[in-house]
Amino acid sequence: xxxxxxxxxxxxxxxxxxxxxxxxxVIPIAGVVIYILILGTPAINxxxxxxxxxxxxxxGGIWPAIVGTFYLTLGTSVFAVPFGIGAxxxxxxxxxxxxxxxxxxxxxxxxxxxxxVVYGLFGLGLFVLFLNxxxxxxxxxxxxxxxTLPVIISxxxxxxxxxxxxxRTVSISVGATKWQTIRRIVLPQALPGIxxxxxxGLERAAGETAPILFTVAAFFLPRLPxxxxxxxxxxxxxxxxxxxxxxxxxxxxxxxxxxxxLVFVLSMNIIATSxxxxxxxxxxx
Amino acid sequence: xSIFQNFINSSHSKREFLITLFIKIAGYSAIVFVGMIFIFxxxxxxxxxxxxxxxxxxxxxxxxxxxYFGILPLIGGSIIITLGATLIAVPFGIGSxxxxxEIAPHxxxxxxxxxxxxxxxxxxxxxxxxxxxxxSPFLRKLLDLPTGLTAFTGAILLGGIAIPTVMSVAEDALDxxxxxxxxxxxxxxxTEWQTIWRVTVPAARSGVLTAIMLGIGRAIGETMTVMxxxxxxxxxxxxxxxxxxxxxxxxxxIAAEMGEVANGSVHYHVLFLIGIVxxxxxxxxxxxxxxxIFRQKKRQERIxx
Amino acid sequence: MNKxxxxxxxxxxxxxxESLRNISLEIPANQITVVFGPAGGGKSxxxxxxxxxxxxxxxxxxxxxxxxDSVDILSNKLDVINLRRQVGMVFARPVVLPxxxxxxxxxxxxxxxxxxxxxxxxxxxxxxxxxxxxxxVKDRLDDPAIALSGGQQQRLCxxxxxxxxxxxxxxxxxxxxxxxxxxxKVEASLQDLKRDYTIILVPHSVQQAARTADLAVFLLxxxxxxxxxxxxxxxxxxxxxxxxxxxxxxx
Numbered sequence: 001x002x003x004x005x006x007x008x009x010x011x012x013x014x015x016x017x018x019x020x021x022x023x024x025x026v027i028p029i030a031g032v033v034i035y036i037l038i039l040g041t042p043a044i045n046x047x048x049x050x051x052x053x054x055x056x057x058x059x060g061g062i063w064p065a066i067v068g069t070f071y072l073t074l075g076t077s078v079f080a081v082p083f084g085i086g087a088x089x090x091x092x093x094x095x096x097x098x099x100x101x102x103x104x105x106x107x108x109x110x111x112x113x114x115x116x117v118v119y120g121l122f123g124l125g126l127f128v129l130f131l132n133x134x135x136x137x138x139x140x141x142x143x144x145x146x147x148t149l150p151v152i153i154s155x156x157x158x159x160x161x162x163x164x165x166x167x168r169t170v171s172i173s174v175g176a177t178k179w180q181t182i183r184r185i186v187l188p189q190a191l192p193g194i195x196x197x198x199x200x201g202l203e204r205a206a207g208e209t210a211p212i213l214f215t216v217a218a219f220f221l222p223r224l225p226x227x228x229x230x231x232x233x234x235x236x237x238x239x240x241x242x243x244x245x246x247x248x249x250x251x252x253x254x255x256x257x258x259x260x261x262l263v264f265v266l267s268m269n270i271i272a273t274s275x276x277x278x279x280x281x282x283x284x285x
Numbered sequence: 286x287s288i289f290q291n292f293i294n295s296s297h298s299k300r301e302f303l304i305t306l307f308i309k310i311a312g313y314s315a316i317v318f319v320g321m322i323f324i325f326x327x328x329x330x331x332x333x334x335x336x337x338x339x340x341x342x343x344x345x346x347x348x349x350x351x352x353y354f355g356i357l358p359l360i361g362g363s364i365i366i367t368l369g370a371t372l373i374a375v376p377f378g379i380g381s382x383x384x385x386x387e388i389a390p391h392x393x394x395x396x397x398x399x400x401x402x403x404x405x406x407x408x409x410x411x412x413x414x415x416x417x418x419x420x421s422p423f424l425r426k427l428l429d430l431p432t433g434l435t436a437f438t439g440a441i442l443l444g445g446i447a448i449p450t451v452m453s454v455a456e457d458a459l460d461x462x463x464x465x466x467x468x469x470x471x472x473x474x475x476t477e478w479q480t481i482w483r484v485t486v487p488a489a490r491s492g493v494l495t496a497i498m499l500g501i502g503r504a505i506g507e508t509m510t511v512m513x514x515x516x517x518x519x520x521x522x523x524x525x526x527x528x529x530x531x532x533x534x535x536x537x538x539i540a541a542e543m544g545e546v547a548n549g550s551v552h553y554h555v556l557f558l559i560g561i562v563x564x565x566x567x568x569x570x571x572x573x574x575x576x577x578i579f580r581q582k583k584r585q586e587r588i589x590x
Numbered sequence: 591m592n593k594x595x596x597x598x599x600x601x602x603x604x605x606x607x608e609s610l611r612n613i614s615l616e617i618p619a620n621q622i623t624v625v626f627g628p629a630g631g632g633k634s635x636x637x638x639x640x641x642x643x644x645x646x647x648x649x650x651x652x653x654x655x656x657x658x659d660s661v662d663i664l665s666n667k668l669d670v671i672n673l674r675r676q677v678g679m680v681f682a683r684p685v686v687l688p689x690x691x692x693x694x695x696x697x698x699x700x701x702x703x704x705x706x707x708x709x710x711x712x713x714x715x716x717x718x719x720x721x722x723x724x725x726x727v728k729d730r731l732d733d734p735a736i737a738l739s740g741g742q743q744q745r746l747c748x749x750x751x752x753x754x755x756x757x758x759x760x761x762x763x764x765x766x767x768x769x770x771x772x773x774x775k776v777e778a779s780l781q782d783l784k785r786d787y788t789i790i791l792v793p794h795s796v797q798q799a800a801r802t803a804d805l806a807v808f809l810l811x812x813x814x815x816x817x818x819x820x821x822x823x824x825x826x827x828x829x830x831x832x833x834x835x836x837x838x839x840x841x
Binding site for chain 2: 007008010011014015017018019021022024025026028029030032033035036082083084085086087089090091093094095100103104105106107108109110111112113114115116117118119120121122124125126129130146149150153177178179180200203204206207208209210213214236237239240243244251254258261262265266269273
């Protein structure tokens, strides 16, 4: 048997090692954000944010890419939000614990695990070619929607399940129907959690490149899209293009684009998590 | 009789019926989508097997312009990078999960957990961008390589990308271990360190296993980062030395080449075939991960009943 | 005529936890019927039959008949929503909905389609008076209900049921979490309310059963052992098991 002194030493060593490992994980994350912040900020000015690209994208702004990412995020929410919330309501409020439900859960886990580039292939096969939407915001949004669904479903379901069962029983006992109970009590109470899930899902959609490569993204399209059937530029794809495909690209513009994308995505993340923590602090149950 | 009076008028109950119907359809939609994805991959991918003979597909030469469609180098590239990423993500992911769940003071945990989860949300194209501009030149100098765009660079970045997944799932699993287990161990004179490794982590092992599986899944499916930092050379890795030379993964191949091919060409179908391989791998990984979850649940139910 | 008639009723849940076996019982109008007995005997299940709240549970088998004013309430053609408005229920733990005091009271009416503000206001005031809560909350009807004390919350739950103007009120150990003073207030309200309503109470103690019962029903392991007038049951029970339970030999 080891002496207690030895065991204490072992514990001290182990704790320090784990602390160090955690620092090794966390510091690079903070580093990435700060680094892009520092190198990207000089590129940011009014023309860069609101102008069109010029001189083969080597000058001018990234406005069409910002607008494109905004439209794609919006388009994704139109489809993914009702379906995601609907599916979560089904799982939390209607489904009984049987084989079919288990199959749904396995399907959701798998949907979450399918590589994003495979979503791109699927979107190309179904929306772009088979349904003939062409490379368009519509095809891209639908592709991103399906990819986003599992995030929205699982966070929404968690939020719905957190609402105490007793509220439902009471509501039913005073003569509310199941849907009235969901609509008037469960959904409002779960709203912050649902919002968090929706924003986190859309955040993922906004930052993804692979699913939009062949479904929506235009390499260079210096005008704004007019309809959902138009192709568009998008921030993540634009960053990929200017950092790999365009020789002689000023480094400042690359970092500037990375910064705008990062701010877009991180602000969604921060909004989502602050909604969640504020709601937790205020919750009455 | 008053009880049979219908207070809720029929248009109201019709609306309720339609809403319920939508909810049920949405509920089953996940199954439909997975099915549809698989069917479309099959429809577009299977013709490749007819047009290219099997021995050619399972060869080690990928050179589509001259109709060489050997996918082995791509599978090899994916494997070597995923392996490297796993070797990084598992110790660091689980180590920091243990630290956050068992050792860290409350405020540190509240600070670091969201921070690590932010990394999970960073767009992979941004990480690929930095990998290209910062990490790969650094590694090239450090290791004195002809190029910094190597499997190793990709593995490091992918490891970083998989860490948040591993950490957050493992942390949840550790967090779910009842306080009483730890108390019982400590009461018998074990140190906290011994308690962590002999009681808490084993009790959470199925959750930890799920975390590892999901991390692997995340790494194998990652596209943009590997496409940008691994040099994209379709060479079949034959040993550990290949870790420091360029490779090309299945995901990067699809992403890089699909934009260039003619719809319906042999090359097009082969890229979908690679998509099928990726789909099946992710299916296998995730079903393994989820059966671990379900089995664990069953076991708990048995203990509780 | 009796308000509720239960005839040869049996019930079984899928997990086999609690069940009822061949219960026959006549419940008179405008009296307090107390259903008592040890835990797990089927008291709550019996209450939940009467407003069909068991529809939410996993019932695998049920037989027999239950009539409310000679309407078969187990019929699958019954408008269950409407039944639940006529048969209100107060639960053991006071569960106020996460709304204001006023909204807690108007919720049941609003889901029934009532939009008239005047009628809603009347229902709020009237139900609070009946539940003896009006004086305490009349100045803060729009405050969150969660801010009320435990006893006030439980009386609010009673008022919430009364706002629907039901015919029958089911109370499932309504005072189990309350202090003696709040318990006394609730019991006093029940004595007032029985003039207008049929009340069925699952008490939280034998003493409460003895204090409140007009008619007393002893349930043991899903079987109805004995039914008698309150004053008879607690002084001179007929069945040995009833006597043992009342005297505290088990339970």
